[in-house]
Amino acid sequence: MTRHDDTLPKETFGRLRRHMSPALALSGKFAGQGEVEVSGEGCEVVLSDGRRALDFGSYAVTLLGHRYPAVVDAVRGQLEAMPVSTRTLSSPLAAAAAEEVVTYLDSPLRRVYFGTNGADAVEVAVKLARLVTGRSTVVAVRGAYHGKTMGALALTSHERFRTGLEPLLGGVQHVDPADGDAVRRAAAAGDLAAVVFEPVQGENGVVPLDTEVLRRWSDDAKRAGAFVIADEIQVGLRRAGERSLSLAAGLPVDAVLLGKPLGGGVVPVSAAVCTQELYQPLIEDPFRHTATFGGQPLCMAAVPAALRAVEAHADNGARVSKALETLLKDLRARFPDVLTAVRGRGLIWGVDFATPEYAGETVVGLAQRGLLVSPCLSRPGTLRLLPPLIATEADVRRAVLLLADTVEAARRTIGGRRPGEVA
Ligand SMILES: Cc1ncc(COP(=O)(O)O)c(C=O)c1O
The missing domain is CATH 3.90.1150.10 (Aspartate Aminotransferase, domain 1)
Structure with missing residues (x-):
């Protein structure tokens, strides 16, 4: 207009x-x-x-920026061909986008779930961690922001968004970002499914978390058989310099969550990029977690063009x-x-x-x-x-x-x- x-x-x-x-x-x-x-x-x-x-x-x-030409061209091309998927036949666009994301991160994370909003990626990662471990405790960080759907909101710590909605998803513990022992203590009860953190808390005022604390948390979570989920929806994809901050720091993460610019600033796309182990429930039953518009061709067309442009x-x-x-x-x-x-x-x-x-x-x-x-x-x-x-x-x-x-x-x-x- x-x-x-x-x-x-x-x-x-x-x-x-x-x-x-x-x-x-x-x-x-x-x-x-x-x-x-x-x-x-x-x-x-x-x-x-x-x-x-x-x-x-x-x-x-x-x-x-706005309307990045190569992303607009890719999306326009798909608009002319087939913007929505039947979800009965296979879409080459989603398959190609998944391969592009996995190649881009170049890590042990080789499985992708595509959503529309960042909160979608958070929801699926937490569901998978619970399903695989059969446990319910999730450690999140004080000051965290992971979105406002009911599940993601349980991990978001700010009162402004939670007030009037509790009880939210049970089992979430918010820990002090400087407390290196927090995950070890949380794991001691034997019910830890996952630890979820933003390497830099964006919405909380651009607060980088201490990498050595994140390393201890990650190691303690792994020792306890729990998953490590890095929410890089805001700071991944070179926003904070690296393709993924947690992977660049060598943290043993089981999932990196991407969103916001993943659609090249043209269409809404998010992704939970996971290890095989975390993704296992979707390998067994891909319909365990779906959304009608997740992975739609119009959005998927943007992803390869966006990732290449980010690198350029x-x-x-x-x-x-x-x-x-x-x-x-x-x-x-x-x-x-x-x-x-x-x-x-x-x-x-x-x-x-x-x-x-x-x-x-x-x-x-x-x-x-x-x-x-x-x-x-x-x-x-x-x-x-x-x-x-x-x-x-x-x-x-x-x-x-x-x-x-x-x-x-x-x-x-x-x-x-x-x-x-x-x-
Ligand atoms: C780190 C992080 N996670 C999750 C979200 C939620 O994303 P969305 O608003 O697309 O659901 C945001 C949004 O600001 C975010 O910054």
């Missing part, structure tokens, strides 16, 4: 208010200054009044990452009263603000100035910068200049208010 007239935003906000959530209308209206998104290309999106914004957000989906731009991503790190650290030194920390790896950076109010003012101010970033829903004082692999150093400089202007403006606005006063 490329219509640039003023009826579209009005209709959109009205419909959102009437038929979806008024809060969605309000936050989108603020961010777009009364306009809506209409198209995207590369690192930029176009708003309904023709303004362009640099997209360093999109919740980590647009690792290749990996070196550029590493260069851009270094530039961004330097600029963000300089910015933090310039505004120590507002920016309390910056952390990250590769192309995922978290910026901590002195208060959630500062972060809120900044995310809206940035959108208004032409830079989109992603808030952390479970850590409202932190913003995530998620540049695409195709970003240039000039894009990154432009983004950090906009951030500097916005922080300065937020400091004038908020710094001028009395404590507790609201705008």
Whole structure:
């Protein structure tokens, strides 16, 4: 849709208010200054009044930017041929995508389940671990985010999403990320099915977990006959530099979960890439866990094109990452009263603000100035910068200049208010 007239935003906000959530209308209206998104290309999106914004957000989906040409071509080709599968006949697309993912990770993980959302991959991995072990305890990490379906939510730790829904899936224990003995203790009861972790907790504010703690947990889980599941839905596929952080660190994982950019920023795809042992229930009965739209040809067509593109731009991503790190650290030194920390790896950076109010003012101010970033829903004082692999150093400089202007403006606005006063 490329219509640039003023009826579209009005209709959109009205419909959102009437038929979806008024809060969605309000936050989108603020961010777009009364306009809506209409198209995207590369690192930029176009708003309904023709303004362009640099997209360093999109919740980590647009690792290749918007409408990456080779992915669009692959999906368009499949749209013309056969977008949906009969699920009775075999689809060559899913088979080829599975082989491509396995080859890409180049590891003992040789079996693939395809889903649509990240939570699908989490659900299936936990189900498989329970089925194979016949046990029910799952260790997850405090601060973890694994999605919001009822099963995945049991592993997600933030109260904001859990409140009012308990009891969730039983047997999940959340452990302290620094507690190297946690899995050994959890395993002592003899019921441990799996340990699940994000090597870098994205939604929790871009918090890298200690690799040596993860190694101890993994070794202890293996010793106890339990599975090790690395959720790299947000940080895998070169977002944080490596194809898979856990495999690159030599952790003995039984599954790596992928999602978000796996569909090349064009279609929704997720995957649980598993060892033969973990996948065994699906070898015996592939209908034990299915979803109508999992592995559909339209989405599968994107996967090989996306993985090849990610590799083609990996070196550029590493260069851009270094530039961004330097600029963000300089910015933090310039505004120590507002920016309390910056952390990250590769192309995922978290910026901590002195208060959630500062972060809120900044995310809206940035959108208004032409830079989109992603808030952390479970850590409202932190913003995530998620540049695409195709970003240039000039894009990154432009983004950090906009951030500097916005922080300065937020400091004038908020710094001028009395404590507790609201705008
Ligand atoms: C690490 C991680 N796991 C799982 C999910 C859930 O993915 P989805 O929202 O696609 O279900 C997310 C989403 O942000 C995530 O960051």
